[in-house]
Structures are given as structure tokens and as C-alpha cells.
Amino acid sequence: MAILITGGAGFIGFNLAERLLEAEKEVVIFDINVNKVKDKAEGIILEKGDVSKGKALDAICEKYKFTTIFHLAAILPPLTEEEPFKAFKTNVEGTLNVLDAARKYNIETIIYPSSATVFGPDRTPPFTEEDLLDPWTIYSSFKLCTEIMGSIYSKKYDINFRAVRFPVVVGPGRDPFLGITQYPTQMVEEAVKGKPYVADVLPETKIPIVFIDDAVQILINLWRSKDLDFEIVNVDGLWVTAQEIADGIKKIIPSAEIVFKPVENVHIQQVLSGVQKHKDEAKYGLKGKRLLDEILQEYISRSSEKK
Numbered sequence: 001m002a003i004l005i006t007g008g009a010g011f012i013g014f015n016l017a018e019r020l021l022e023a024e025k026e027v028v029i030f031d032i033n034v035n036k037v038k039d040k041a042e043g044i045i046l047e048k049g050d051v052s053k054g055k056a057l058d059a060i061c062e063k064y065k066f067t068t069i070f071h072l073a074a075i076l077p078p079l080t081e082e083e084p085f086k087a088f089k090t091n092v093e094g095t096l097n098v099l100d101a102a103r104k105y106n107i108e109t110i111i112y113p114s115s116a117t118v119f120g121p122d123r124t125p126p127f128t129e130e131d132l133l134d135p136w137t138i139y140s141s142f143k144l145c146t147e148i149m150g151s152i153y154s155k156k157y158d159i160n161f162r163a164v165r166f167p168v169v170v171g172p173g174r175d176p177f178l179g180i181t182q183y184p185t186q187m188v189e190e191a192v193k194g195k196p197y198v199a200d201v202l203p204e205t206k207i208p209i210v211f212i213d214d215a216v217q218i219l220i221n222l223w224r225s226k227d228l229d230f231e232i233v234n235v236d237g238l239w240v241t242a243q244e245i246a247d248g249i250k251k252i253i254p255s256a257e258i259v260f261k262p263v264e265n266v267h268i269q270q271v272l273s274g275v276q277k278h279k280d281e282a283k284y285g286l287k288g289k290r291l292l293d294e295i296l297q298e299y300i301s302r303s304s305e306k307k
């Protein structure tokens with residue numbers, strides 16, 4: 001019995017694929033761009049394809065007998081905001097194709113990373129799963145839409161659709177130019193390269209982060225949980241300011257040069273002005289375990305190995 005990871009050549013997907021392979025699972029990656037992992041995917045089956053093409057997805061489900069789909073294929077911000085129609089095809093139609101493939105091929109479980117951005121920027125954590133949802137970007141509106149589609153497919157067709165609302169996932173392999181909050185990744189990557197970095201946010205900007213290994217473990221825990229059928233869960237992040245991240249990097253790389261020059265970018269300001277109101281620790285349902293020093297130590301040492 002094989003496991004399908006859509007978007008498995010991406011940051012979270014490939015880390016997940018490697019972890020599932022360690023547990024001796026037959027892992028199939030279905031991704032529009034498998035080339036980027038072909039040199040490091042030993043033991044993992046790579047299938048190039050587009051989730052927005054239902055027939056291509058069906059053909060893969062015919063070929064392998066999947067019990068589970070980890071559905072990670074998606075377009076991330078800022079591309080979702082710049083090209084919403086294109087992103088709709090992948091993020092919304094693609095998810096509908098995955099749900100419908102699960103129905104047609106009797107696939108029991110779909111694990112789906114949603115996003116903490118569905119709560120909107122203007123409200124204060126802690127959030128519960130029952131709290132009001134208020135997406136304020138195209139990306140987060142697609143996340144909410146697909147959560148609801150998953151809920152409906154669960155009820156109608158008895159599929160275990162389980163979604164987890166991640167905060168900002170950080171770690172080696174993340175594309176430094178994707179995501180609403182790119183500065184934590186860029187700060188680390190530039191410091192590792194020995195280059196100065198200008199952060200375009202205020203030093204006190206505070207965001208919740210979770211380290212990639214913990215994010216992968218959370219996805220696996222959700223998949224392994226026997227008690228759940230349909231579920232949408234929040235996940236806690238470690239709330240850190242941009243200044244704390246910069247200070248943490250300098251403890252490990254004392255020569256790192258990081259300065260702050262906030263920009264007047266309407267989109268970013270809108271997002272981050274909301275984020276800055278989040279002064280308290282969030283109390284989500286699941287928790288990323290690591291402290292900032294530990295996250296940065298691991299992140300920097302693995303990024304330095306890759307250099």
C-alpha cells in the first residue's frame with residue numbers, strides 16, 4: 001500500500017517524504033516540478049504531474065493503491081495574490097480533484113496543511129478551532145474554502161479529511177521568496193552565506209513559527225491518529241520577534257550583519273500590523289516543541305552543510 005504526497009517536491013513535502021521512507025513506506029511524490037528533487041530522492045517514486053488536471057491524478061491513483069494522500073501541492077503567497085486565477089486552479093480545483101480521487105479510488109485518509117492565516121490579522125490569540133474565521137488574503141480564502149470542501153467530502157463520502165492550520169514553518173529547504181513572512185528564512189540564509197541582510201519589517205514584528213521537523217511530525221501524528229475521522233486542528237507556534245531571531249542568529253554567527261529598514265508596502269504592512277497585535281502566547285491545539293535557540297542551531301548547521 002503506497003502513500004501519495006502531492007507537492008512532495010516542495011519544502012514540507014520532501015521532508016515528509018524522507019521521513020515516511022525511513023518508516024519503510026512506499027512513497028510516491030506527485031509534483032509539477034519533480035526535477036528539483038530528482039538527485040536526492042533515492043527510494044522515493046517521482047511522478048511529474050499537475051493536481052489541477054483531474055485525469056492525471058486519477059491515472060496515478062489507478063496505478064498505485066493509495067491508502068493515504070498527504071495533499072501539499074499549492075501555490076504560496078505572494079504568487080497567490082499576484083496571479084489569483086492561476087492559484088485558484090492549483091489550490092482550489094486541485095484540492096477538489098484530490099478529494100474526488102479519494103472518493104473514486106476509496107482512499108481512506110487525506111492529510112492537508114491549512115494555514116493559521118484563516119483567522120485574519122485583526123484578532124488576538126489564543127484561537128480555538130471554533131473561533132470566527134476571517135481570511136484576508138486570496139491565499140487564506142482558498143485555505144478556508146478547501147477546508148470546507150474537505151469537511152463536505154468527509155461527511156458525504158466517509159473520507160478522513162484531516163487539516164492542520166500551520167503557522168510559519170521554518171527550516172532548511174524553504175524557498176526564501178515564498179510565504180507571507182519571508183524574513184526569517186532570508187535572515188538565516190544570508191547570515192550563513194556571510195552576506196549582510198536588510199529586514200523590511202519592524203524589529204518588534206512578532207510571528208508564530210514552527211520548525212520543519214516538528215511540522216512533519218504533526219502531519220504524521222495526524223495521519224496515525226486512530227481516533228479521528230474528520231478533523232481541523234490549530235497548531236501552536238513559538239511567538240518570536242524579528243529582533244529575537246536576529247539576536248539568536250548572531251549568537252551562532254557573531255559576524256552576521258542584520259539591520260532593520262521597514263518598508264511602506266501596503267500588503268506587507270496590512271499583514272504585519274495585525275501580527276504585531278498578537279502579544280500573547282497562542283494556545284493552539286498542537287504545539288511545536290522547540291525553543292528559538294534550538295531551532296536556529298539546527299537550521300543554521302543544516303544550511304551550512306548544504307553550502
Ligand SMILES: NC(=O)c1ccc[n+]([C@@H]2O[C@H](COP(=O)([O-])OP(=O)(O)OC[C@H]3O[C@@H](n4cnc5c(N)ncnc54)[C@H](O)[C@@H]3O)[C@@H](O)[C@H]2O)c1
Pocket residue numbers: 006007008009010011012013030031032033049050051052071072073074075076090094113114115116165166167168169170175178179
Ligand atoms: N511553509 C509554510 O510556512 C506553510 C504554512 C502553512 C501552510 N503551508 C502549506 O503547506 C503546503 C506545502 O507548502 P511548502 O511550504 O512546502 O511550499 P512549496 O512551494 O515548497 O511546495 C509546494 C509544492 O507544490 C508543487 N506544486 C505547485 N503547483 C502544483 C500543481 N498544480 N500540481 C502539482 N504540484 C504543484 C510545487 O512544485 C512545490 O513543490 C501548502 O499547501 C502550503 O499552503 C505552508
